[in-house]
Amino acid sequence: MLAQLKRAPSYGLQLAADLARFRTLFSSEGTIYPLLARLRKLGYVETSWQESTTGPPRRMYTITSPGDHALSEFTKAWGPFINEATRSLTGKN
Amino acid sequence: MTSRHNNPIVDSYLRSLDRALAGRDDHAEILESVREHIDEALSAPAGNESDSERVQRVLGELGPVERIAAALPEDPTAAAPADTIWADVVIMLAAFASIALIIFVPFAAIPLAVTTLTWSIVGLVRVKQPSRRLGFLRVTVVASTLSLLLVAFAAAFLLPSERTGEITSITIVETPGPVPTP
Numbered sequence: 001m002l003a004q005l006k007r008a009p010s011y012g013l014q015l016a017a018d019l020a021r022f023r024t025l026f027s028s029e030g031t032i033y034p035l036l037a038r039l040r041k042l043g044y045v046e047t048s049w050q051e052s053t054t055g056p057p058r059r060m061y062t063i064t065s066p067g068d069h070a071l072s073e074f075t076k077a078w079g080p081f082i083n084e085a086t087r088s089l090t091g092k093n
Numbered sequence: 094m095t096s097r098h099n100n101p102i103v104d105s106y107l108r109s110l111d112r113a114l115a116g117r118d119d120h121a122e123i124l125e126s127v128r129e130h131i132d133e134a135l136s137a138p139a140g141n142e143s144d145s146e147r148v149q150r151v152l153g154e155l156g157p158v159e160r161i162a163a164a165l166p167e168d169p170t171a172a173a174p175a176d177t178i179w180a181d182v183v184i185m186l187a188a189f190a191s192i193a194l195i196i197f198v199p200f201a202a203i204p205l206a207v208t209t210l211t212w213s214i215v216g217l218v219r220v221k222q223p224s225r226r227l228g229f230l231r232v233t234v235v236a237s238t239l240s241l242l243l244v245a246f247a248a249a250f251l252l253p254s255e256r257t258g259e260i261t262s263i264t265i266v267e268t269p270g271p272v273p274t275p
Contacts, residue, residue, distance in 0.1 A: 012130045028160055029156065030158075033161065035164065058129070
């Protein structure tokens with residue numbers, strides 16, 4: 001979610017559509033909203049309102065500086081983690 | 094909680110989600126976000142779908158309300174707001190105070206114990222994750238219940254049941270004889 005928002009600020013329906021291709025991570029579109037609420041509570045994303053030409057005003061989600069930092073830390077840890085997990089599962093050194 | 098589109102199926106879905114999220118502190122935010130998602134999705138050009146097909150598709154893509162509510166449980170390590178904790182502590186102390194009041198003002202103990210018991214039971218229903226609040230609320234339930242039991246015990250065994258000169262029963266004795274006629 002943070003990686004998606006780092007690429008560009010977005011709103012719920014658009015985020016849901018973008019993340020729908022990651023079926024393992026998001027089993028249905030509605031499950032993104034508890035996560036967005038948690039990220040906002042943690043201060044990793046912030047919201048603002050933007051007028052829409054096609055419908056009601058949109059609640060836009062934007063990654064914050066702490067959110068960007070958390071994403072960087074996660075990205076740094078993810079590579080070694082996935083490598084070690086793969087080695088552990090395959091038994092290769 | 095209704096959508097802008099006043100669709101009964103959407104309204105029913107939002108009511109179910111409202112119930113499924115009950116007790117979470119992010120309840121309103123999630124519910125409002127899902128409502129906005131539905132409003133935005135239903136505002137898009139319809140294409141070849143009928144209205145009911147579109148509603149079914151949008152709600153189907155959102156998924157069952159239970160799945161949304163279970164997607165990310167509330168953070169159990171998150172502290173409850175300080176004012177709620179303080180309120181729980183005050184109510185717990187009031188429950189203990191109701192026990193002490195039994196000796197001095199027993200009739201004031203009853204409403205106090207009922208109030209603290211009600212507060213703590215409502216709190217226990219709402220707090221679904223382990224937290225510091227649970228401890229205070231459980232102690233309050235025990236203290237309030239104990240207070241009410243002591244009042245009941247005192248009323249049953251300590252209050253005098255018969256007093257001199259007090260009428261405790263009336264016996265009607267029928268005597269045979271002619272019934273007077275007017």
